[in-house]
Amino acid sequence: MGTSPDDTDDKKLDDLDGLLDADDLDDLDDVLEGEIPKLVTQLLEEAVRVGASAIHLEPTGDGTIRARLRVGRALREGPAIPRGLERGVVARLKVLGRLDLTERRLPQWGEFTSKLETGPTVALRVVTLPGSPDERITVHVSLLDTSPVRLDEIVVGDGLEEIRAALDVGRGLVLVAGPRWSGADRLLEACVRETAQPDRAVVSIAETFRAAIPNVHQVVVRPEDGMDTAVALRAAVRSAVDVIHVHSLHDPEALRWGVNAGLHGSLVLASIPTADVEDAVLRLLEAPIAPALVVEAVSLIIGVRQIRRLCPSCRKRNADGGFIATGCDECGRTGYVGTVPVHHVMRMDGAIRRAVRSADPETIVTTIRAAAGTLRDAGLRVAESGEISMVDALRETPDPAR
Ligand SMILES: [Zn+2]
Incomplete structure (x- = not known):
């Protein structure tokens, strides 16, 4: 715990080139900076804004990924993930959770904390569940000590x-x-x-x-x-x-x-x-x-x-x-x-x-x-x-x- 996304990036940066298949992601830099991290941050901020306890990312079978947010018992549609960025978003979350990027056949889980620009620090647990056509990802979201539950x-x-x-x-x-x-x-x-x-x-x-x-x-x-x-x-x-x-x-x-x-x-x-x-x-x-x-x-x-x-x-x-x-x-x-x-x-x-x-x-x-x-x-x-x-x-x- 206590690792900011930036620390994780630095730590992971060196090992990543070897982990990624050539066809896995066009460019590793995309996962570390630019559009994809921004998209993931927006996803986390939206989850916190609506009071979601988890983000569910599910492959739809046509190459896209559906993002839904759990608020109370029900799942509701989350922000749309633009076409072409799906695998980048998944890779980004796996990098942050310190998971093995190339492992898609065994379940993995990991965690990280993130200080959002909108204020709160959140603890995030990333859980992957392999399946067809691809793994699904759950990100459990809990607000950290900035607002402890009283x-x-x-x-x-x-x-x-x-x-x-x-x-x-x-x-x-x-x-x-x-x-x-x-x-x-x-x-x-x-x-x-x-x-x-x-x-x-x-x-x-x-x-x-x-x-x-x-x-x-x-x-x-x-x-x-x-x-x-x-x-x-x-x-x-x-x-x-x-x-x-x-x-x-x-x-x-x-x-x-x-x-x-x-x-x-x-x-x-x-x-x-x-x-x-x-x-x-x-x-x-x-x-x-x-x-x-x-x-x-x-x-x-x-x-x-x-x-x-x-x-x-x-x-x-x-x-x-x-x-x-x-x-x-x-x-x-x-x-x-x-x-x-x-x-x-x-x-x-x-x-x-x-x-x-x-x-x-x-x-x-x-x-x-x-x-x-x-x-x-x-x-x-x-x-x-x-x-x-x-x-x-x-x-x-x-x-x-x-
Ligand atoms: Zn209203």
């Missing part, structure tokens, strides 16, 4: 106090329930930043290196080498650290070790890939983890969604009392700018503890909804404020009647 900026009201109270306890599990692109990563990162004080030992377990957080030791799992999440968790428990962040507790064994770590006195901050809070509780019981251990270990579960934000410049109230946005210059005629997080916070106490002890799924789901509401309730409250549309609130949150 818990009180993404969670408001009672939810914020409940999360802070659970973090203060300093032990047990705080789980964030949501599928990919739900904003779970962002919320967890904010929690990790809040707990990563100099008087605490904090480790973070994930599939890839992420933007560095001061005072957090990163562990990267490599299941192909036998170092999976459960193995890393066991080692973290033996290391007797105060806080363990796990990017994803996605399998039963990892869940059991996560609960174990919480019972051993660590604060475990983890995401669990379920639709909502109710499903997260059931997933723990199915692991299987004894109900008594679940209520003992888990302090809080937060259901999350990241929903596209209606453009504040062109949104208006529609006939049925909700809000819509018709598109303007500010939002590139799309009607949306960035995303809004929606949170459903459930504390493991009182009636919910008793329901979980019963181990009866129906009792558990009914009791949680009666005591803590649903993610959909939370989404509809945000829609009433006009930040998101009613249609998106309903589409992006699970139907409690399902």
Whole structure:
């Protein structure tokens, strides 16, 4: 980390001539200066401007490359890449990510940081996926310390106090329930930043290196080498650290070790890939983890969604009392700018503890909804404020009647 594109260029410049096939790119200089770097920079700036979490570059089969930006859950069309510059753009991203330019048959990943002229510094992870007619590229985009995610900026009201109270306890599990692109990563990162004080030992377990957080030791799992999440968790428990962040507790064994770590006195901050809070509780019981251990270990579960934000410049109230946005210059005629997080916070106490002890799924789901509401309730409250549309609130949150 911490390498600027310029440094990377200098470093790579010497090795590049040997790496490039004669027919690969007409002129290496094109990748290092001129039109192509400018195009890549514009692509990155556009991604940051619209609040995209990733750029997807996909070969279309007719020699062109389609650029799309992921904003919230959905992909939207990105800037067009002019004909003839496609391979240059891909090569430029591979150079920046320090990847092997000639390797197109095996997947690669690498990372770099870039200080954009528009202001922010971004951490970029380049992932290639070989295929036909050519490899596709994903560039994960995360803003760096210039604008660290703060818990009180993404969670408001009672939810914020409940999360802070659970973090203060300093032990047990705080789980964030949501599928990919739900904003779970962002919320967890904010929690990790809040707990990563100099008087605490904090480790973070994930599939890839992420933007560095001061005072957090990163562990990267490599299941192909036998170092999976459960193995890393066991080692973290033996290391007797105060806080363990796990990017994803996605399998039963990892869940059991996560609960174990919480019972051993660590604060475990983890995401669990379920639709909502109710499903997260059931997933723990199915692991299987004894109900008594679940209520003992888990302090809080937060259901999350990241929903596209209606453009504040062109949104208006529609006939049925909700809000819509018709598109303007500010939002590139799309009607949306960035995303809004929606949170459903459930504390493991009182009636919910008793329901979980019963181990009866129906009792558990009914009791949680009666005591803590649903993610959909939370989404509809945000829609009433006009930040998101009613249609998106309903589409992006699970139907409690399902
Ligand atoms: Zn607009």
